[in-house]
Amino acid sequence: MSKKSKLKRAIDDSEREIEALEQKRERSQIAVMRAMLQGVKPDPVDQHYFLTFSMLIDNERENLRRLYVELAGLKDKKKKGDEDDGEPKKKKKKKDDQ
Secondary structure: OOHHHHHHHHHHHHHHHHHHHHHHHHHHHHHHHHHHHOOOOOOHHHHHHHHHHHHHHHHHHHHHHHHHHHHHHHHHHHHHHHHOOOOOOOOOOOHHHO
16 A cells, blocks of 8 residues: 555544543533533542543544645645656756757
8 A cells, every 4th residue: 555545544544533522521511501501519539531531532633634734745745746846857958048
């Protein structure tokens, strides 16, 4: 499997992981918000889960950004490779200069 294919798969996996974590965080977020609206102190366990899932989501989003940058770098490198083989360009002489 090519590096580009592996990166695309990793991006898909990362996006699915973020969605799953957001669903889990939502449960604790609802419990915390309900307690706040009722004017009572939120359950510390719900607060802990909310903060933990939020941290995991932030970490996974950072990973996703890194994967996108790496994929863009591969695309740029391929584009550049098509235009330039890495060798310095030699100036072409015009017929008038000869």
